[in-house]
Amino acid sequence: MARSPALLLLALAACSPRPPAGGVSITDDWGRTVALGAPARRVVSLSPSSTEILFAIGAGPRVVGRTRWDDYPPAARAVADVGDGLAPNVEAVAALRPDLVVLYASASNRAAVRGLAALRIPVAVLKLDLAADVGRAAYRLGVLTGTVAGADSVMAGFADSLRALAARVARRPGPRPRVYVDVQASPPITVGTGSYLSELLAAAGAANAFGDVGLPSAPVSLETIARRDPDAVLVLAADTLHPPDPAVRPGWRAVRAVREGRVLAVDGGLYGRPGPRMPLAAADLARRLARLGAGAGAAR
Amino acid sequence: MRRPATPALFLALVAAALVAALLGVALGAAPIAPGELLRALVGRGSGTAAGILWSLRLPRVVLGFVVGGVLAVAGAALQALVRNPLADPYLLGLSGGAGLGAVVALALGVVSAWALPAAAFAGALAAVVVVYRLGVVAGGALDSRILLLAGVVVGAFAGALLSGLLAVSEAVQVKTATLWLMGGLGGVGWIGVAALAAYATPALAVLVAEARALNLLSLGEEPAQHLGADVARTKRRVYVAASLLAAASVASAGMVGFVGLVVPHAVRLVKGHDHRVLLPAAFLLGGTFLVLADTLARTAFAPLELPVGVVTAVVGVPVFALLLRRWTSR
Amino acid sequence: MDLAVISAQGGPRAGGAKDGSGAGSDASGAVFELSGAVVRYGALAPAVDAVSLCVRRGECVAVVGPNGAGKTTLLRALLGLVPCAAGRALALGRDAHQWPRDALARAVGVVAQREEPAFPVTVREAVEMGRYPHLGPWRAMGAADREAVDRAMRRADVTDLGGRWVATLSGGEWQRVRIARALAQEPQALVLDEPTASLDLKHEMELFELVADLVRRDRLAALVVSHHINVAARFADRLVLLAAGRVVADDVPARVLEPARLAEVFGWPVAVQHLPDGTPQLYPERRTPPREPHP
Numbered sequence: 001m002a003r004s005p006a007l008l009l010l011a012l013a014a015c016s017p018r019p020p021a022g023g024v025s026i027t028d029d030w031g032r033t034v035a036l037g038a039p040a041r042r043v044v045s046l047s048p049s050s051t052e053i054l055f056a057i058g059a060g061p062r063v064v065g066r067t068r069w070d071d072y073p074p075a076a077r078a079v080a081d082v083g084d085g086l087a088p089n090v091e092a093v094a095a096l097r098p099d100l101v102v103l104y105a106s107a108s109n110r111a112a113v114r115g116l117a118a119l120r121i122p123v124a125v126l127k128l129d130l131a132a133d134v135g136r137a138a139y140r141l142g143v144l145t146g147t148v149a150g151a152d153s154v155m156a157g158f159a160d161s162l163r164a165l166a167a168r169v170a171r172r173p174g175p176r177p178r179v180y181v182d183v184q185a186s187p188p189i190t191v192g193t194g195s196y197l198s199e200l201l202a203a204a205g206a207a208n209a210f211g212d213v214g215l216p217s218a219p220v221s222l223e224t225i226a227r228r229d230p231d232a233v234l235v236l237a238a239d240t241l242h243p244p245d246p247a248v249r250p251g252w253r254a255v256r257a258v259r260e261g262r263v264l265a266v267d268g269g270l271y272g273r274p275g276p277r278m279p280l281a282a283a284d285l286a287r288r289l290a291r292l293g294a295g296a297g298a299a300r
Numbered sequence: 301m302r303r304p305a306t307p308a309l310f311l312a313l314v315a316a317a318l319v320a321a322l323l324g325v326a327l328g329a330a331p332i333a334p335g336e337l338l339r340a341l342v343g344r345g346s347g348t349a350a351g352i353l354w355s356l357r358l359p360r361v362v363l364g365f366v367v368g369g370v371l372a373v374a375g376a377a378l379q380a381l382v383r384n385p386l387a388d389p390y391l392l393g394l395s396g397g398a399g400l401g402a403v404v405a406l407a408l409g410v411v412s413a414w415a416l417p418a419a420a421f422a423g424a425l426a427a428v429v430v431v432y433r434l435g436v437v438a439g440g441a442l443d444s445r446i447l448l449l450a451g452v453v454v455g456a457f458a459g460a461l462l463s464g465l466l467a468v469s470e471a472v473q474v475k476t477a478t479l480w481l482m483g484g485l486g487g488v489g490w491i492g493v494a495a496l497a498a499y500a501t502p503a504l505a506v507l508v509a510e511a512r513a514l515n516l517l518s519l520g521e522e523p524a525q526h527l528g529a530d531v532a533r534t535k536r537r538v539y540v541a542a543s544l545l546a547a548a549s550v551a552s553a554g555m556v557g558f559v560g561l562v563v564p565h566a567v568r569l570v571k572g573h574d575h576r577v578l579l580p581a582a583f584l585l586g587g588t589f590l591v592l593a594d595t596l597a598r599t600a601f602a603p604l605e606l607p608v609g610v611v612t613a614v615v616g617v618p619v620f621a622l623l624l625r626r627w628t629s630r
Numbered sequence: 631m632d633l634a635v636i637s638a639q640g641g642p643r644a645g646g647a648k649d650g651s652g653a654g655s656d657a658s659g660a661v662f663e664l665s666g667a668v669v670r671y672g673a674l675a676p677a678v679d680a681v682s683l684c685v686r687r688g689e690c691v692a693v694v695g696p697n698g699a700g701k702t703t704l705l706r707a708l709l710g711l712v713p714c715a716a717g718r719a720l721a722l723g724r725d726a727h728q729w730p731r732d733a734l735a736r737a738v739g740v741v742a743q744r745e746e747p748a749f750p751v752t753v754r755e756a757v758e759m760g761r762y763p764h765l766g767p768w769r770a771m772g773a774a775d776r777e778a779v780d781r782a783m784r785r786a787d788v789t790d791l792g793g794r795w796v797a798t799l800s801g802g803e804w805q806r807v808r809i810a811r812a813l814a815q816e817p818q819a820l821v822l823d824e825p826t827a828s829l830d831l832k833h834e835m836e837l838f839e840l841v842a843d844l845v846r847r848d849r850l851a852a853l854v855v856s857h858h859i860n861v862a863a864r865f866a867d868r869l870v871l872l873a874a875g876r877v878v879a880d881d882v883p884a885r886v887l888e889p890a891r892l893a894e895v896f897g898w899p900v901a902v903q904h905l906p907d908g909t910p911q912l913y914p915e916r917r918t919p920p921r922e923p924h925p
Binding site: 081082083084086087088089090091092094095097106107108110111112114115118119120183215216217218219 | 470473
Binding site: 522530 | 732734735740749760762763765811815
């Protein structure tokens with residue numbers, strides 16, 4: 001009688017999905033179990049954030065494919081480019097013979113998941129929209145590539161830097177600067193709470209001029225921007241040598257920050273992606289805001 | 301103008317279809333040598349090549365045939381129904397309804413794999429029903445001109461709602477919706493293809509059965525009645541069958557334009573208006589056209605994949621202009 | 631004479647087809663029959679008001695009358711295209727509205743008023759469409775069908791037009807082609823709505839000669855609606871004069887073409903002359919005198 005529960009447990013254990021010995025397994029953000037017989041050696045990473053993470057945790061040499069938008073670190077540029085990360089070309093990915101493909105969690109990647117599954121290529125779908133997602137993704141990518149130690153150390157540094165920054169900005173006198181984040185010029189689109197950029201602002205000790213907007217991003221009117229009178233305008237630029245200038249856009253001179261030249265043009269790649277460089281971006285932003293506050297005049 | 305004999309025409313079309321299928325299977329973003337391709341075809345190829353061939357390219361080619369053929373047949377039938385050469389399967393409000401259904405599903409963040417096609421199909425059907433109700437005049441008969449107007453109006457309304465939704469959506473969602481709306485044949489496995497084929501067959505049969513009635517209908521509704529056509533019944537059946545076909549194709553492949561509009565005219569220019577020949581020939585030509593367009597979409601800028609709807613329009617517009625010139629210079 | 635309603639029911643000709651139960655013409659050969667038929671469009675005054683009429687095999691009946699008299703509506707009622715608010719409309723002994731369209735097309739050939747060839751077809755293809763009621767949706771044309779088409783084209787004298795595009799035909803040729811199509815249906819009756827409206831003298835006479843020949847030799851029933859009373863009077867066995875939806879007269883042309891009655895119906899003074907063979911012909915009087923010829 002006493003053996004029956006044990007047998008039952010054994011039987012149950014035998015039925016549950018388990019990676020083979022030496023194998024690794026995680027659950028991705030679409031609830032799928034990703035089980036590999038051995039840590040992945042040929043990874044195709046189809047989002048800039050996951051590519052950055054892979055290189056940061058030490059799995060860079062294992063990355064054999066990336067999207068055309070993945071430009072950091074510089075070593076990533078040497079990796080084969082397979083096109084877009086949204087609705088990617090499954091054939092091109094398959095041609096690289098990967099043993100793991102990392103996809104960004106978006107409905108447009110459903111077809112790719114199906115296609116890769118039909119080819120029996122393991123796929124991990126990761127959500128990388130907010131700061132909290134970075135740690136979770138890093139850990140799981142570490143498991144899948146056998147670089148958990150690297151992941152742990154990167155995330156420890158990540159957390160430490162953010163804590164230190166938080167302490168610094170807390171010591172600053174005066175109210176928090178209110179920043180308008182310029183995502184798109186016309187029609188003007190900005191970010192609300194629940195977006196990564198909003199979190200970045202908070203980490204840098206700033207407040208989002210449109211923090212009352214619940215959506216991750218929303219179109220707003222120029223009038224409202226002018227009325228809210230942000231202390232600074234943050235423009236994400238692909239090319240920081242020739243960034244877009246809000247002052248030349250018709251009507252934008254109604255915004256005081258634009259008139260007074262308090263426009264910060266920053267690298268879109270550094271600021272726009274949730275990734276291991278978040279503390280760097282936040283610190284950079286905090287520094288620039290401090291310089292803006294220290295004196296009149298643009299801090300470009 | 302001499303017309304080719306019917307058997308010769310169909311032989312040529314079948315040959316073209318086979319060539320298109322061959323190209324569709326042989327070309328792609330991953331280069332596969334012809335020898336490896338042949339081995340994979342007979343089941344002895346390497347894993348990657350066989351997987352790409354059987355799981356990616358073949359279902360895509362078959363889907364392209366079915367969707368292209370179905371759209372062309374639906375377009376030809378609808379052009380006869382509303383006696384307007386500019387009719388295409390999406391004109392009757394379908395495209396707006398399908399797009400709206402799909403974007404609503406995206407906006408709600410529904411995650412199930414079949415959610416998007418099902419939502420698009422539901423949206424298309426809703427539009428079809430509304431347009432049908434609007435197009436029915438006193439006595440229960442479908443009025444072709446009102447049908448056209450109703451389709452345009454419903455499509456515009458749905459399109460406006462769609463734009464509104466996209467305006468307040470996330471950038472990623474917008475891109476997803478846009479890509480879907482522009483049409484794409486990827487991501488439908490063998491099951492989806494089989495489902496579409498099984499679903500489309502009865503509707504195609506209905507349209508072929510009404511082929512003679514459609515011939516009569518193009519004489520005008522009264523002459524058609526005098527020659528024995530049950531005009532009210534024919535209009536109803538053709539409208540429902542063509543709409544169902546278009547709705548299913550939109551649900552599977554997004555909006556693939558121009559096939560339903562241009563292919564029937566191309567066949568008519570060569571072979572005339574007898575729907576008993578026109579409908580099957582349009583099916584073959586439409587399928588061939590779409591498979592070729594999709595192959596081009598996949599390979600022109602590899603590894604970037606153009607939406608197939610873009611290719612059909614870019615190729616379709618000059619072809620249509622050419623047809624128009626030949627037509628008006630008769 | 632005032633516009634008394636003269637019902638053909640009372641006359642000696644309209645016997646026999648009272649029960650109208652079976653399909654097909656009965657012993658007296660009545661192909662079309664209206665008894666007391668009333669047709670209304672919406673809530674307006676009736677377009678056809680208590681009309682009784684009978685057309686048999688081997689006879690040609692012409693329906694004449696001013697614009698808006700209800701001639702086309704009468705045809706529609708006989709073909710079951712509009713329902714009767716009261717009374718009955720029978721085709722081959724059966725309620726016209728109940729006929730399935732393809733069955734009726736096997737019995738009655740209709741040449742409607744106007745038909746725009748919507749797309750390019752050859753004459754032969756157009757005439758072949760007349761076989762559709764016999765073929766249904768699936769059956770291909772067989773030898774018998776092709777023979778019927780050949781016969782019809784011979785009868786309507788369009789055989790040598792066979793390969794021509796319909797859009798290149800003259801008005802008269804197109805009318806004959808449409809008659810050939812109607813004949814290809816192998817009907818028992820022909821219904822023609824203003825068949826000579828846009829035809830010149832030669833083609834008009836040709837068409838009526840053809841219809842008369844079909845009635846006489848092939849024993850078809852012919853119902854012709856026409857504005858051209860004089861020509862109709864020369865070829866029809868009976869004239870039915872319609873005014874404001876009612877039958878004013880239904881008799882041989884000699885008895886229908888009475889000046890006083892015609893003047894009242896058409897609202898214009900007319901006089902009647904006779905041709906050498908005795909056929910009456912009306913001519914409208916002028917109000918203004920003709921101009922004097924210059925010296």
